[in-house]
Amino acid sequence: MLAVAALALTAVLHATHHNLLVLGLSSTDMRELHADFDTFWHSAVALTQGGDIYETPAKLRNLNPPLLSLLLAPLAGLDVVVAYRVFAAVTLLLIAGAVLLVCRELRLPWWWTAGATLAMLASSPLHGTLYLGQIYGLLLVGLVAGWIAERRGHPLLAGVLYGVTVALKPSLAPVLLLPAVQQRWRPFFAGVGGAVVATLVGALAAGPSSALEWLRIGFGEPVPDVLDNAALPGEALRLGLPSGVGTVLGLVALVGTLVWLARRSRTGTVDPGGTAPWAVIAAGLLMSPISWHNYLLLLWPGVLAVVAASAAGSVRRAWVAALLALPLVPVSWGELWTPDDPWTPLGRSLYCAILLAYWVTLLRNADRTMEP
Numbered sequence: 001m002l003a004v005a006a007l008a009l010t011a012v013l014h015a016t017h018h019n020l021l022v023l024g025l026s027s028t029d030m031r032e033l034h035a036d037f038d039t040f041w042h043s044a045v046a047l048t049q050g051g052d053i054y055e056t057p058a059k060l061r062n063l064n065p066p067l068l069s070l071l072l073a074p075l076a077g078l079d080v081v082v083a084y085r086v087f088a089a090v091t092l093l094l095i096a097g098a099v100l101l102v103c104r105e106l107r108l109p110w111w112w113t114a115g116a117t118l119a120m121l122a123s124s125p126l127h128g129t130l131y132l133g134q135i136y137g138l139l140l141v142g143l144v145a146g147w148i149a150e151r152r153g154h155p156l157l158a159g160v161l162y163g164v165t166v167a168l169k170p171s172l173a174p175v176l177l178l179p180a181v182q183q184r185w186r187p188f189f190a191g192v193g194g195a196v197v198a199t200l201v202g203a204l205a206a207g208p209s210s211a212l213e214w215l216r217i218g219f220g221e222p223v224p225d226v227l228d229n230a231a232l233p234g235e236a237l238r239l240g241l242p243s244g245v246g247t248v249l250g251l252v253a254l255v256g257t258l259v260w261l262a263r264r265s266r267t268g269t270v271d272p273g274g275t276a277p278w279a280v281i282a283a284g285l286l287m288s289p290i291s292w293h294n295y296l297l298l299l300w301p302g303v304l305a306v307v308a309a310s311a312a313g314s315v316r317r318a319w320v321a322a323l324l325a326l327p328l329v330p331v332s333w334g335e336l337w338t339p340d341d342p343w344t345p346l347g348r349s350l351y352c353a354i355l356l357a358y359w360v361t362l363l364r365n366a367d368r369t370m371e372p
Helices: 002-016 020-026 035-048 066-071 080-106 110-122 124-132 136-151 155-168 170-181 185-206 208-220 232-238 243-265 276-287 293-308 315-328 331-336 350-364
Strands: none
Touching: 002 315, 002 331, 020 124, 035 066, 035 080, 035 124, 066 155, 066 185, 066 208, 080 110, 080 124, 080 136, 080 293, 110 124, 110 293, 110 315, 124 136, 124 293, 124 315, 136 155, 136 170, 136 276, 136 293, 155 170, 155 185, 170 185, 170 243, 170 276, 185 208, 232 243, 232 276, 232 350, 243 276, 243 350, 276 293, 276 350, 293 315, 293 350, 315 350
């Protein structure tokens, strides 16, 4: 019923409101519509020209570490619009390929593979990622590569891949703590080492001053009170509370997740190749000051792992179908809520509620062994 309701709501919103995330994909307005990629591109150009990657003509400030500018440097020689379209096309291929690879790894039936792929292509997080020119495709590939390496018996390689991904997006750092609480110290140090080395490579390329500037910007960025910030600090602001309340609740969720997994690991029931790392990532996103609803696509591999661990036709699989359908609801959902409506704070909490549902589902299924 929840999946059907999500599909119906999505259809109504698409029929009554313009889906700007989709309609804007063909636009050449980089400064206003594709502002995130415009920021990344200007930083990459500054890097190739020996300038400060955090002092550019872009409209927005670059909140990402220097490593991203180094990775995007090959696009700096292209016109910004051409670079955006190349990057968007590569991102689409990476995300669709990652979903197909996860389904193949889990040996899911073709109908689940087809349904998951179509749901991803129709999802608002994917549309937002492409519209803004964000890097979630790179992050998803890094996380999936680490998870598959873990499943195939290469925990050190998994740690390094997770570490490099964290170097690109430090808000994912809690995933590095999973092997620590499981007392798997070599994968833990491999992950930390991978993150440190990748970070240093980016810092050396951009210059130490740029790296320090990134730290200053990152710690000084305020929590945005917007519909698509799914993190608990943003939710606290929507409810009229200080963002610190949400941070504390998110910290409780993260610490509780790690403690629960540590205790379950002592009985040998928590599989790091199952949903455990995705549960930790979800808890970290809840605690982060900013977790755009686009981050939901990073958790899809874990949700699909729930399918693989469930009996055919079970209630759990029906719940997974709902979890895959809910992110289809576009951000035009926010246009239904007016400031004077007493239900507005609750209505604008949709994406936070979805992230919470993902976290609970992934954590509850973290002790179900996943065979590669």
